[in-house]
Amino acid sequence: MEIIKIAVDAMGGDHAPAIVIEGVVDYIRENQHDDGYKIMLVGKEKEINRELRKYKNFRLDRLEIIDALEEISMKEHFLTYWRKREKTSIKKAIDLVKNNKAKAMVSAGNTGAVMALAKTVLGSIKNIDRPALAIMLPTLKGTSLLVDVGANTNSKPHNLVQFALMGKVYLENIYSIKNPRIGLMNIGEEEVKGNELTKITHNLLKNLDINFIGNIEGRDVYLGEADLIVTDGFTGNVALKVSEGLADVMLSMLRREIMSNIFSKIGFFFLKRSLKRIKNKLDYAEYGGALLLGVNGIVIIGHGSSNAKAIKNAVYLSYKFISQKVLQKISQEIEKSKISLAELKHV
Amino acid sequence: MEIIKIAVDAMGGDHAPAIVIEGVVDYIRENQHDDGYKIMLVGKEKEINRELRKYKNFRLDRLEIIDALEEISMKEHFLTYWRKREKTSIKKAIDLVKNNKAKAMVSAGNTGAVMALAKTVLGSIKNIDRPALAIMLPTLKGTSLLVDVGANTNSKPHNLVQFALMGKVYLENIYSIKNPRIGLMNIGEEEVKGNELTKITHNLLKNLDINFIGNIEGRDVYLGEADLIVTDGFTGNVALKVSEGLADVMLSMLRREIMSNIFSKIGFFFLKRSLKRIKNKLDYAEYGGALLLGVNGIVIIGHGSSNAKAIKNAVYLSYKFISQKVLQKISQEIEKSKISLAELKHV
Numbered sequence: 082m083e084i085i086k087i088a089v090d091a092m093g094g095d096h097a098p099a100i101v102i103e104g105v106v107d108y109i110r111e112n113q114h115d116d117g118y119k120i121m122l123v124g125k126e127k128e129i130n131r132e133l134r135k136y137k138n139f140r141l142d143r144l145e146i147i148d149a150l151e152e153i154s155m156k157e158h159f160l161t162y163w164r165k166r167e168k169t170s171i172k173k174a175i176d177l178v179k180n181n182k183a184k185a186m187v188s189a190g191n192t193g194a195v196m197a198l199a200k201t202v203l204g205s206i207k208n209i210d211r212p213a214l215a216i217m218l219p220t221l222k223g224t225s226l227l228v229d230v231g232a233n234t235n236s237k238p239h240n241l242v243q244f245a246l247m248g249k250v251y252l253e254n255i256y257s258i259k260n261p262r263i264g265l266m267n268i269g270e271e272e273v274k275g276n277e278l279t280k281i282t283h284n285l286l287k288n289l290d291i292n293f294i295g296n297i298e299g300r301d302v303y304l305g306e307a308d309l310i311v312t313d314g315f316t317g318n319v320a321l322k323v324s325e326g327l328a329d330v331m332l333s334m335l336r337r338e339i340m341s342n343i344f345s346k347i348g349f350f351f352l353k354r355s356l357k358r359i360k361n362k363l364d365y366a367e368y369g370g371a372l373l374l375g376v377n378g379i380v381i382i383g384h385g386s387s388n389a390k391a392i393k394n395a396v397y398l399s400y401k402f403i404s405q406k407v408l409q410k411i412s413q414e415i416e417k418s419k420i421s422l423a424e425l426k427h428v
Numbered sequence: 429m430e431i432i433k434i435a436v437d438a439m440g441g442d443h444a445p446a447i448v449i450e451g452v453v454d455y456i457r458e459n460q461h462d463d464g465y466k467i468m469l470v471g472k473e474k475e476i477n478r479e480l481r482k483y484k485n486f487r488l489d490r491l492e493i494i495d496a497l498e499e500i501s502m503k504e505h506f507l508t509y510w511r512k513r514e515k516t517s518i519k520k521a522i523d524l525v526k527n528n529k530a531k532a533m534v535s536a537g538n539t540g541a542v543m544a545l546a547k548t549v550l551g552s553i554k555n556i557d558r559p560a561l562a563i564m565l566p567t568l569k570g571t572s573l574l575v576d577v578g579a580n581t582n583s584k585p586h587n588l589v590q591f592a593l594m595g596k597v598y599l600e601n602i603y604s605i606k607n608p609r610i611g612l613m614n615i616g617e618e619e620v621k622g623n624e625l626t627k628i629t630h631n632l633l634k635n636l637d638i639n640f641i642g643n644i645e646g647r648d649v650y651l652g653e654a655d656l657i658v659t660d661g662f663t664g665n666v667a668l669k670v671s672e673g674l675a676d677v678m679l680s681m682l683r684r685e686i687m688s689n690i691f692s693k694i695g696f697f698f699l700k701r702s703l704k705r706i707k708n709k710l711d712y713a714e715y716g717g718a719l720l721l722g723v724n725g726i727v728i729i730g731h732g733s734s735n736a737k738a739i740k741n742a743v744y745l746s747y748k749f750i751s752q753k754v755l756q757k758i759s760q761e762i763e764k765s766k767i768s769l770a771e772l773k774h775v
Binding site for chain 1: 505540567568578581582613615616618621622623624626645646647648649650651659661662663665666667668669670671672673674675676677678680681682685686688691692694695696697698699700701702703705706709
């Protein structure tokens with residue numbers, strides 16, 4: 082049996098390397114009897130070893146450490162990290178995938194840097210012009226996948242069609258959703274509504290052999306009307322970030338109100354578990370992270386504020402991604418789709 | 429003294445005409461000693477009179493009824509309402525503004541219909557190419573104005589510049605915010621980030637004599653980092669609708685959790701007032717409605733689910749709009765702005 086190797090950027094995230102190591106150790110502990118994988122921790126070797134010494138009773142033989150002298154900080158700009166990129170943990174982890182030494186890489190680091198480096202180093206898989214960032218959103222009915230949340234700033238209709246097909250394969254294979262309901266983010270339900278991009282894309286999706294349910298308005302996203310919502314990276318990024326911001330602000334307001342008097346404090350005591358459950362439902366940590374779909378390798382990008390659970394779940398996610406051969410299936414899906422991509426490109 | 433006349437679409441909204449009449453009566457009762465205004469209720473006369481009979485002790489002399497045989501339902505499509513438009517309450521209310529018989533119109537009806545008819549009938553004010561829909565959002569620090577939330581599907585940089593200037597005048601005159609902080613909705617803080625539209629717009633706004641604070645990411649919207657956030661109508665509409673949907677879903681989850689067991693029900697009893705205060709803070713009813721800025725007349729569009737308070741506040745808002753001469757000031761602001769609009773149009 083081939084051993085599945087997963088590279089984890091030990092230096093990525095607001096609480097790295099401590100939280101990353103904790104998440105990896107948790108993963109190893111939950112899979113004590115599995116000899117079929119190995120995790121390659123990429124980062125400053127000394128710091129990694131110092132963190133590892135905090136833990137006992139886990140299989141150290143499931144780990145490999147790949148030294149990296151540099152790291153890219155969370156908000157570092159392109160121009161400052163690009164020069165030192167070769168020595169960074171992000172680039173080294175991506176190189177492991179490129180050179181087939183790892184099958185997937187996980188980072189909770191600088192999203193822009195991971196995307197830029199992954200796109201440059203790995204390139205796109207066959208039949209895909211532009212990779213897209215996909216993220217699972219919690220909804221009233223369960224979850225929905227939103228693609229693209231920021232890998233592209235200017236998209237064409239044929240890009241959005243590819244996003245839809247990639248998302249479909251992902252949901253079918255990772256979440257076992259058969260024939261997922263696919264919606265197009267738009268500002269009206271009618272087919273004629275929207276901007277040039279959505280009007281043309283609507284027409285293309287309608288003619289594909291997929292379960293296209295039409296336009297999805299912003300209001301319907303969290304109702305769970307679709308399993309997959311396709312949008313351009315600009316709109317998707319704004320929608321995602323606005324949601325995160327609003328959820329935080331609502332919880333802050335609640336906290337402020339609760340602390341304002343004794344009665345609401347009593348109320349909070351009784352409601353605590355309910356509020357916790359809601360917070361968990363909204364928690365990105367459950368879903369492991371965002372996926373850079375379409376690059377020639379598996380790249381999972383965790384939230385900057387990832388906790389150990391998010392890291393652990395990202396490792397689970399990449400394991401499943403590899404064992405289900407999702408990348409190959411994406412290529413096949415687009416190949417077999419009746420749309421001639423050559424034609425679409427000229428739309 | 430000239431009497432300020434405000435046309436109110438009695439048939440607009442999910443709960444019309446009952447709620448609309450209730451809101452108008454509330455306004456009249458709160459202004460018992462004011463002879464300086466009149467409200468023109470536009471709609472099916474019989475229905476309006478039937479509703480009015482429910483109320484006593486208010487000045488009926490502040491009301492006028494304008495009969496309209498037809499109404500446009502909330503989700504009615506362009507093609508079905510366009511033929512009957514002349515007889516509808518929305519069109520008649522807009523005509524009153526056009527013919528200078530009213531200075532403003534308020535409707536909680538079909539937003540698309542109000543926008544389309546207002547743009548067609550009223551046209552734009554001097555120096556404005558495209559009207560924009562503006563809405564007040566609650567934030568952690570207070571409120572922020574978001575422009576455009578859906579009046580346009582395809583915008584050019586010079587449109588966004590005009591949105592910024594219109595919003596600025598509005599905030600200065602209606603909310604007394606001096607030199608409001610103006611941000612551009614974007615998917616990164618750096619100047620070079622974003623799509624073609626935001627990159628060029630950033631450059632234009634930077635060169636204007638306004639308090640431009642740069643790009644605003646989705647996450648920062650509800651933190652209240654800017655007094656005014658400028659965006660294209662597609663992105664703005666998605667951001668607004670996603671927010672409404674998420675807030676509803678979070679409150680639904682909370683309700684579901686609360687009802688699930690006796691302890692959380694007890695907790696809710698004590699927290700009730702706190703939750704109510706948060707709900708109020710998030711409530712659009714406080715802010716009266718959205719404004720169609722830039723048409724040649726004052727047009728306020730309430731939320732479809734407006735309650736009586738929202739209608740009342742929309743009347744207050746239009747009164748202030750008129751008395752502060754905001755429309756004229758918008759024209760002047762753009763006139764005096766150093767940017768040559770003729771040049772901007774070619775960007």
